[in-house]
Amino acid sequence: xxxxxxxxxxxxxxxxxxxxxxxxxxxxxxxxxxxxxxxxxxxxxxxxxxxxxxxxxxxxxxxxxxxxxxxxxxxxxxxxxxxxxxxxxxxxxxxxxxxxxxxxxxxxxxxxxxxxxxxxxxxxxxxxxxxxxxxxxxxxxxxxxxxxxxxxxxxxxxxxxxxxxxxxxxxxxxxxxxxxxxxxxxxxxxxxxxxxxxxxxxxxxxxxxxxxxxxxxxxxxxxxxxxxxxxxxxxxxxxxxxxxxxxxxxxxxxxxxxxxxxxxxxxxxxxxxxxxxxxxxxxxxxxxxxxxxxxxxxxxxxxxxxxxxxxxxxxxxxxxxxxxxxxxxxxxxxxxxxxxxxxxxxxxxxxxxxxxxxxxxxxxxxxxxxxxxxxxxxxxxxxxxxxxxxxxxxxxxxxxxxxxxxxxxxxxxxxxxxxxxxxxxxxxxxxxxxxxxxxxxxxxxxxxxxxxxxxxx
Amino acid sequence: xxxxxxxxxxxxxxxxxxxxxxxxxxxxxxxxxxxxxxxxxxxxxxxxxxxxxxxxxxxxxxxxxxxxxxxxxxxxxxxxxxxxxxxxxxxxxxxxxxxxxxxxxxxxxxxxxxxxxxxxxxxxxxxxxxxxxxxxxxxxxxxxxxxxxxxxxxxxxxxxxxxxxxxxxxxxxxxxxxxxxxxxxxxxxxxxxxxxxxxxxxxxxxxxxxxxxxxxxxxxxxxxxxxxxxxxxxxxxxxxxxxxxxxxxxxxxxxxxxxxxxxxxxxxxxxxxxxxxxxxxxxxxxxxxxxxxxxxxxxxxxxxxxxxxxxxxxxxxxxxxxxxxxxxxxxxxxxxxxxxxxxxxxxxxxxxxxxxxxxxxxxxxxxxxxxxxxxxxxxxxxxxxxxxxxxxxxxxxxxxxxxxxxxxxxxxxxxxxxxxxxxxxxxxxxxxxxxxxxxxxxxxxxxxxxxxxxxxx
Numbered sequence: 001x002x003x004x005x006x007x008x009x010x011x012x013x014x015x016x017x018x019x020x021x022x023x024x025x026x027x028x029x030x031x032x033x034x035x036x037x038x039x040x041x042x043x044x045x046x047x048x049x050x051x052x053x054x055x056x057x058x059x060x061x062x063x064x065x066x067x068x069x070x071x072x073x074x075x076x077x078x079x080x081x082x083x084x085x086x087x088x089x090x091x092x093x094x095x096x097x098x099x100x101x102x103x104x105x106x107x108x109x110x111x112x113x114x115x116x117x118x119x120x121x122x123x124x125x126x127x128x129x130x131x132x133x134x135x136x137x138x139x140x141x142x143x144x145x146x147x148x149x150x151x152x153x154x155x156x157x158x159x160x161x162x163x164x165x166x167x168x169x170x171x172x173x174x175x176x177x178x179x180x181x182x183x184x185x186x187x188x189x190x191x192x193x194x195x196x197x198x199x200x201x202x203x204x205x206x207x208x209x210x211x212x213x214x215x216x217x218x219x220x221x222x223x224x225x226x227x228x229x230x231x232x233x234x235x236x237x238x239x240x241x242x243x244x245x246x247x248x249x250x251x252x253x254x255x256x257x258x259x260x261x262x263x264x265x266x267x268x269x270x271x272x273x274x275x276x277x278x279x280x281x282x283x284x285x286x287x288x289x290x291x292x293x294x295x296x297x298x299x300x301x302x303x304x305x306x307x308x309x310x311x312x313x314x315x316x317x318x319x320x321x322x323x324x325x326x327x328x329x330x331x332x333x334x335x336x337x338x339x340x341x342x343x344x345x346x347x348x349x350x351x352x353x354x355x356x357x358x359x360x361x362x363x364x365x366x367x368x369x370x371x372x373x374x375x376x377x378x379x380x381x382x383x384x385x386x387x388x389x390x391x392x393x394x395x396x397x398x399x400x401x402x403x404x405x406x407x408x409x410x411x412x413x414x415x416x417x418x419x420x421x422x423x424x425x426x427x428x429x430x431x432x433x434x435x436x437x438x439x440x441x442x443x444x445x446x447x448x449x450x451x452x453x454x455x456x457x
Numbered sequence: 458x459x460x461x462x463x464x465x466x467x468x469x470x471x472x473x474x475x476x477x478x479x480x481x482x483x484x485x486x487x488x489x490x491x492x493x494x495x496x497x498x499x500x501x502x503x504x505x506x507x508x509x510x511x512x513x514x515x516x517x518x519x520x521x522x523x524x525x526x527x528x529x530x531x532x533x534x535x536x537x538x539x540x541x542x543x544x545x546x547x548x549x550x551x552x553x554x555x556x557x558x559x560x561x562x563x564x565x566x567x568x569x570x571x572x573x574x575x576x577x578x579x580x581x582x583x584x585x586x587x588x589x590x591x592x593x594x595x596x597x598x599x600x601x602x603x604x605x606x607x608x609x610x611x612x613x614x615x616x617x618x619x620x621x622x623x624x625x626x627x628x629x630x631x632x633x634x635x636x637x638x639x640x641x642x643x644x645x646x647x648x649x650x651x652x653x654x655x656x657x658x659x660x661x662x663x664x665x666x667x668x669x670x671x672x673x674x675x676x677x678x679x680x681x682x683x684x685x686x687x688x689x690x691x692x693x694x695x696x697x698x699x700x701x702x703x704x705x706x707x708x709x710x711x712x713x714x715x716x717x718x719x720x721x722x723x724x725x726x727x728x729x730x731x732x733x734x735x736x737x738x739x740x741x742x743x744x745x746x747x748x749x750x751x752x753x754x755x756x757x758x759x760x761x762x763x764x765x766x767x768x769x770x771x772x773x774x775x776x777x778x779x780x781x782x783x784x785x786x787x788x789x790x791x792x793x794x795x796x797x798x799x800x801x802x803x804x805x806x807x808x809x810x811x812x813x814x815x816x817x818x819x820x821x822x823x824x825x826x827x828x829x830x831x832x833x834x835x836x837x838x839x840x841x842x843x844x845x846x847x848x849x850x851x852x853x854x855x856x857x858x859x860x861x862x863x864x865x866x867x868x869x870x871x872x873x874x875x876x877x878x879x880x881x882x883x884x885x886x887x888x889x890x891x892x893x894x895x896x897x898x899x900x901x902x903x904x905x906x907x908x909x910x911x912x913x914x
Contacts, residue, residue, distance in 0.1 A: 023655070023656075024656075025659075025677065027676045027677050027678075061676070148641060151638075151641055151642070152641060152642045155638055155639075156642075160638075161641075162619055162637070162638065162680075180619070180637060180641065181608075181612055181617075181618045181619065181637070182612075184605060184608055184609060184618075184637065184641065185608070185609045185612040185613075198480070199480075199481075199482055202482075217701070218698075218701045218705060219484045219518070220482065220484050221484075221698040223619075223680065223697070240680075240697050240698075240701070241675075241678040241697075243701070244697070244701065244704070245675070247701070247704050247708070248675060248704075248796070251708050251711070251792075252792045252796070255712070255715060255788050255882075256785075256788050256792065258712060258716075259715075259788025259789070259886065260784050260788075261785045261788070261789075264789070267793065267796070268789050268790070268799065269793065269798045273810065273813070273814065276814065277814055277818060280782075280814070280818060281818055281821055283781075283785075284778070284781055284785070284818055284822065284860075285821065285825065287777070287778075287781050288778055288822050288825060288826075289825075291773065291777045291778065292774060292829060294774055294777070295770050295771055295773070295774050295829075298769065298770040298773070299770055299839050302766065302770075305766050305770075306766050309759065309763050309766065312755065312762055312769045312772070313752050313755040313756055314752055315769070315772060315773065316748065316751035316752070316755070316772065316776055316894055316898065317745070317748050317749060317751055317752050319773055319776075319777075320744070320748045320751070320776075320891070320894055321741070321744075321745055323780075324717050324740075324745075324887055324890075325737075325741060327716045327717050327886075328713075328716050328717055328737050328740075328741070330716060331712045331713050331715060331716025331717075331718070332713065332716070332718075332721070333725070334712060335708075335709045335725070336726065339705070339724070341724045341725055341726045342725065342726060353730065356730070357730065357734055357737070360734050360738075361734060361737060361738055361741055364738055364741075364742065365742070365745050368742065368745060368746075372752075403741075425712075429716065429784075430781055433777065433780070433781075437773055437777055
């Protein structure tokens with residue numbers, strides 16, 4: 001897809017850039033506009049042919065969408081908004097502040113105005129917020145030929161025509177979803193219902209989280225899922241490309257939260273320096289405050305530390321092993337919960353599995369730790385003192401305890417967060433690390449007190 | 458989708474289970490079979506109506522697919538395999554060992570046998586490996602009516618008919634991709650090319666990584682992308698539901714690798730205890746061996762530690778702050794690289810951004826650390842000795858150094874891994890933690906040596 005027209009665009013006047021890129025595919029035009037600032041992008045957009053501008057603004061990858069709509073002359077904006085898909089208009093309006101949002105809403109054609117107002121009312125993470133109201137629905141009394149004729153008429157104005165929703169004409173509720181491929185293959189004179197499968201259609205409630213729409217489309221291999229209210233009326237549909245966009249966004253958020261920060265709402269390359277620092281500083285400070293407990297814990301062991309300095313040598317090793325095992329368990333359970341492989345009430349099954357897993361993993365590390373200390377001592381690389389055997393035993397047993405605690409705590413924290421109504425992916429991993437660091441110190445010094453009392457301590 | 462037929466299935470005989478669930482949707486039958494072991498699932502499958510068994514085996518979510526195909530009587534397996542979609546057959550055959558695989562391949566109809574052999578030859582992570590050869594292609598000389606007639610004939614045997622590939626009849630190369638919606642809306646007597654867009658179709662090479670197919674489908678909102686060889690011949694297509702499955706799988710792998718372990722190839726609830734321990738032990742040991750360097754580093758500072766035990770109190774706090782800032786930077790860059798927002802050659806831009814970001818973030822934590830020590834000292838909560846001001850300064854400056862190093866190292870490691878041909882998501886985070894732990898100790902003790910020389914040290 002490399003293209004010289006696109007590569008050189010940066011140095012030209014907006015009108016020339018528009019002329020150069022006007023024949024590219026909309027997603028490729030988006031790539032060019034995303035390298036420009038909002039003002040330039042707006043000028044290029046104004047110079048693009050109207051239908052191309054609509055296509056480009058319909059792309060969810062466009063970064064300055066809201067700024068462009070705000071920046072265009074109102075009459076141009078009105079003409080473009082009237083042709084855009086409604087779910088994108090809603091996406092963009094979500095990011096525009098009042099009173100400008102109201103002013104722009106007034107520019108929409110009357111029927112779209114009402115839909116957009118309703119769509120804007122859904123919470124941002126709900127299925128309702130990513131649905132479009134531009135779908136094809138037909139009464140169940142129509143023949144296949146009627147439906148195909150209707151599709152030919154409305155095809156241009158609908159986000160997808162591959163799923164057609166068949167309604168009970170009396171009660172106006174969804175009775176079936178029919179695919180265009182079955183319609184094309186069917187007998188034109190037969191009822192539209194002959195092309196339907198034998199099962200009730202899959203649907204999602206408007207207030208459900210959008211992850212539920214993602215799950216249904218992914219599980220049942222759908223091209224769209226209808227969004228319904230409590231009485232079975234269709235409010236809109238969520239299409240497979242909305243789902244893919246939602247998945248990409250969600251994946252980025254999940255990785256960033258797992259990395260211990262608030263998810264950025266803009267790409268790394270676009271976000272301003274101070275905004276990025278702000279997003280990172282919050283969590284970093286929160287974790288720093290929790291980690292201060294390690295200093296307090298250590299202060300509690302100052303006598304032991306003064307008597308046996310050799311104990312301090314292994315503090316980082318023991319703490320990090322606990323953190324690593326906790327991080328493994330957390331990452332496993334975050335995904336298992338997200339994919340609905342385990343349910344909340346299964347937490348004790350998980351605990352019963354992580355307990356022996358932690359003991360085995362801790363045992364392996366413990367043996368390696370003991371061998372390490374023994375080898376250094378015997379080969380004369382370092383002298384851990386006359387009680388080196390007891391020290392090795394202390395480190396080994398502490399590793400078993402810390403890794404076991406890390407595995408169990410790391411596996412259960414996602415359940416606790418989910419239960420408390422939080423996203424399990426949100427900073428589980430760094431939380432576990434902090435929890436395990438503090439507890440790891442306590443475990444280490446308790447084991448030391450037990451084994452080394454009367455010798456080193 | 459809750460259903461009592463499904464919930465109670467566990468206690469019944471295979472034949473009764475099959476009778477109960479036969480009318481459910483295939484993905485829901487998969488949910489039931491996944492709660493059973495391979496042997497039971499095979500018996501239920503054998504008792505299902507033939508067409509339902511085909512639909513169920515076509516679901517990528519089915520966990521015992523390979524075991525079921527191996528376990529069924531050969532004549533039943535042959536009948537089912539003949540009707541399954543080829544990309545799923547290939548998926549399943551990938552997990553069956555020779556010589557059974559060859560034996561099963563021989564059961565396929567001759568034309569499918571050849572396709573499966575070719576598909577099996579593509580590397581598992583390539584676009585070729587997830588493509589299907591069941592697509593619709595037509596010569597560019599046909600009219601729209603010809604194409605629609607052809608679709609009616611072949612609809613049942615194609616994975617998708619929503620994208621139709623138009624070939625140059627002389628050279629047999631791809632000239633256009635046409636959507637079914639444009640065909641349905643078009644003039645039946647016009648050439649198929651009148652329904653085509655004005656641009657060359659998007660395509661992907663068979664040897665390209667499957668992430669490239671995912672990227673193209675997601676960027677251009679396609680329902681399928683054609684897979685071509687070097688001369689433009691279509692080998693197959695990758696459909697949007699293959700892409701969604703690939704994304705879910707990839708997301709799980711990414712989170713697990715980020716958590717510092719080898720990605721599990723089975724769900725958490727399905728994998729055997731020892732196999733899970735094995736997948737976790739490898740990385741845990743590797744990280745443990747690297748973390749041993751912290752013990753060696755500490756041994757190098759044994760004199761300082763003996764003289765100023767108070768320094769040890771802040772070791773966990775300083776190390777974890779470096780680790781957290783590194784983990785933030787890594788998670789940001791892993792996603793930015795995956796989404797192609799930054800390229801390999803941009804590494805120095807990133808470094809130039811992370812350096813000031815690290816200084817600011819480290820400065821914030823440093824000030825908090827200094828205030829913490831000062832408060833404890835002045836309020837009499839803990840006595841850090843007469844040189845507490847210098848100690849506070851040491852901790853503050855060390856935090857600036859460690860957090861800055863963590864941010865820069867954490868942001869650059871994904872580039873290094875990518876450059877070296879590894880997946881940047883693979884254990885970047887725990888690697889950074891280890892690197893930052895060891896370096897953090899060195900930074901801390903160097904700052905201490907500088908500031909505390911002549912007083913505490």
